[in-house]
Amino acid sequence: MPRDHHKPTEAERAQARAVSLRRIAALFTPHRGSLAIVTAIIVVAAIVGMASPFLLREVIDVALPEQDLTLLSWLVAGMIVVAVVTAALGVVQTWISTRVGQEVMHRLRVDVFTHLQRQSVGFFTRTRTGEVQSRITNDIGGMETVVTNTATGIASNLTTAVATVVAMIALSWQLSLASLIVLPPAIYLTRKVAGMRREIVAQRQRELADLNVTIEEGLSVSGVRLSKTMGAGANQIARFTASSERLIDLELRSELAGRWRMALLSIIFAVIPALIYLSAGLPGTAGAISIGTLVAFTALQNGLFRPLLGLLSVGVQITSSLALFARIFEYLDLPIEVADPVHPRRLDDPRGHLRLEDVTFSYPGSDTAAVAGVTLDVPAGSSLALVGETGSGKSTIAALIARLHDPDSGRVTVDGVDVRDLRLDDLAGIVGVVSQETYLLHTTIRENLRYAKPDATDAELEAAARAARIHDHIQSLPDGYDTVVGSRGYRFSGGEQQRIAIARTLLRDPRILVLDEATSALDTETERAVQRAFDTLAQGRTTITIAHRLSTIRDADQIAVVDHGRIAELGTHDGLVASNGRYAALAA
Template identity: 75%
Template sequence: MPRPSDISREQRQRDREQAKQVSLRRIARLFAPHRYSLVVVVAVIVVSSVVGLASPFLLREVIDVALPQRDVRLLVWLVVGMVVVAAVTAALGVIQTWISTSVGQRVMHRLRTDVFAHLQRLSLGFFTRTRTGEVQSRITNDIGGMQSVVTSTATSIAANLTTVIASGVAMVVLSWQLSLVTLLVLPPAVLLSRRVARLRRTITAQRQRELADLNVTIEEGLSIDGVRLSRTLGTGDALVGRFTDSSLRLTDLELRSQLAGRWVMATMSIVFAAIPALIYLGAGLPWTASGLSIGTLVAFTTLQTGVFRPLSALLDVGVNVSASLALFARIFEYQDTVIEVSDPEHPVDLPDPRGDLRLEHVTFSYPGADRTALNDVSLDVPAGTTLALVGETGSGKSTLGALVARLHDPDAGRITIDGVDLRDLRLEDLARIVGVVSQETYLLHATVRENLRYAKPTATDAEIEAATRGAQIHEMIVDLPEGYDTVVGPRGHRFSGGERQRLAIARTLLRNPRVLVLDEATSALDTATERAVQEAFDALAAGRTTLTIAHRLSTVREADRIAVLDHGRIVESGTHESLVDEAGRYAQLSGV
């Protein structure tokens, strides 16, 4: 993989353009629900800044009046006033931090959940195009990188800006001539900070990409399947080398990110520190020192220090906000991804579906594919009947099953249940009506009981046991050390392929759908277990609509109807006996 210094000019330009497209107004909208809390925070900041400005004036009175005149009573009151000011500002600071941090964390929570919820609604095509580690990196690392900006930026700007303005006014009141000297450093400070911001924004985008690559390596290399692959192929050392190279590049980018513009900002700090010396010099010059007392000079330099500190903080906030635009751009890119399969605007209810399934001239192509996966497919599956789909690998069987479950929408034609287009049903309602058992079984890293209740959170133990008995898996579960409370392990690797398949079947049985899509559902089972599970399916299918996809033609002999797919088209249709008698494509596949 390329080093950060080798990143193409085109990629850097894309990063800059993407960050520019992030609207500050859109970022501000994240805080809109908390505007009243922010008003309170700003009010606290203003009060704290105004109260804090009393300290330099109290100090001037101490130096110019109380000490020279040895007025102990006045000195005591002035000192008490300084302590009270410090206590009040400290208390207001705690209140400000509490409210602002609470607001920031709620904004972060909302952003994380919104992105996660949006990703849940994206099509399968998005996830086949996107690396898993990349998605995880954006949700955790990118949003986590924005945390300090979201949590403290608004209040930091308000606090520091208020302090700068109030201190500036107080400085002018004390000596407008000396204030002019302070203003000399502002233009170069602003220009230099903008230059640093642009540099850090570019490096931030590169760093987040590299961090995503590192996450992908971790995801691929340390998953159960990844470890098994590296052990069997002997690629462990190569994988460690890949991780090491990525980590080194990330280290380099982190260092560059932290040091970006540091010399410039350090130079500005030196200039800010040198300004008080110029003030002392100015105080000694005849045209600026007229009527300037020692107390006024000390109070002015105190205020000046109070100006430079928040001014530096403001410039640094500007740099951080600019750099964070790269993070917001990556997050908003996901939020702006179009949802291809969504709930209808005016959904149709099917409270008691019969299960009549129809495909009417359905055509579908995967994005970027050079041929159609399904071409003008029409099928009629009456409620309570079984349709078996057979054909060679790549003929479109699983694609058709995915369309019935509305994992994709057809490019042309439509699919209906009881005469209602699937696109007119809520996705939640459709998931209740159509149940899917696929050839790839996914189990959560949780207990057996929790995996089953994932399909129906309100399921009772009796319902769970009935479902596992139907899937011929109950006896195996009760023989486990902890029975239904046994943890299945990552992706269910504690169990064999056939056991995982039967758990998935039990999960679907528990949901009790009206339409079943069985995509190679018994492919991982041995002959004896397959026969037992097929009997359970036969019992379940009574009165329900079942779409069975199978390579083993022995599992589809009893189907009410068999459709043969070839290159996305229906080439034959009928019963097992009639198709065998025709001696066509089905007969070739079955070897008779």
């Protein structure tokens, strides 16, 4: 029998990640004072606003029939004062509520970004970059209306509705009873609409994430180069077009979801005043209610339906936005795989003695260990070279030293302290990494270097650049250190990018230097120059070098041959060549 490959729907996913309204409300807890002020303003505005229908009744039933100009003037003045006061209170309320909403949005954005910054490298290798960007921009942006207006909308509409009902009952409890029969069907229809929109919103946000991924992959420098060299431009356009068309459909469905049901409510709300006018003119009821009372009551009734619809709309917005909150809270709830220790230790004067003790590590989802039982001892100030075939585990060992991953068993120590007991920022100051894949920010050379040490002086920048043999080239540029490197540094050659990256790492003056194919993009002459710089800089430092060109690591104090995650051979260049093993075969 074929296996059931049923995939959960968006509604099922949203239900599985059910969001507590209490948790959403907690976002506003730091702003209790401001919300209390807003609530007070809303209550005052609602009470003041309720005076208008009573003033109107007096105008129609007393001032106009009796032609009392003085009373009429006072009543009209009262109407104007009510309008001015409620308008002014509305402006203040909007300013405070919008500020609170924006601060909540700001806190959410910062919290998500901060939490994602703390995620391990493994998370980002498993997650599409466009997906991450979409959560921070599209999902949080989609919540803006709800976060900004929901609390005040509920308070304002609820207060206005309660005050209006009280006023309506004061005018005529019989008419009030007839008017409120519309509430049960209104609530039922609104709940149906909210459920429909929640599912559609979840689908829309996933499609927006896919669109973001397509943009990020198709319009980055690397993506454009790949597209042009592979002739894949037409396919990329077709993919983007299809995603955009699906988004159109989802946006239309989101806007139209339940629109007919809500239109029916509007019709019902419009019919009830007409029926009241009709009932007031029937033979049995004619004259029982004054014209002023009737006009004032229908004005109140119209004023009641607006906050009722507002409350129902807020309910729809909250329910549909739960899908957005679920996606945001899903990221905030991600466990930190590589976290700072609860009780960190410090190395005030690190010497750089590095040890790997029976270290084993497997990537998530893999049945094979990338590193298996590796034990290495690298005394402070000495050098270790890791060699081996591609995929043998060399870069994984380097990543474990820098604590980009934590070992499944065993431990990595610096000066006898497990790296898991050090703060990540402290460890980054001790272990400097230059990898074969350089990443330069789209800013100036100066700012790219200061990324490693924000308070570095210009003299320190130049010293690091000289050590990496890139200072003279930078000085030859029209803007010197203020030259913008371009997206991912593509304005520079691979070798120039590599040397800027080397200078950036050297600026931190790490006690342990990890060079993961750090000279792979350099030509032979430049490689020799940078290697001489490394030889000078390595004095007093512990250096871990990963290289395919064995000529660059001949003089290492130790050379480890890595094979399928294990140390197959360990020794000096001369000793390993003499043993005629794997290293000798690589050196041949």
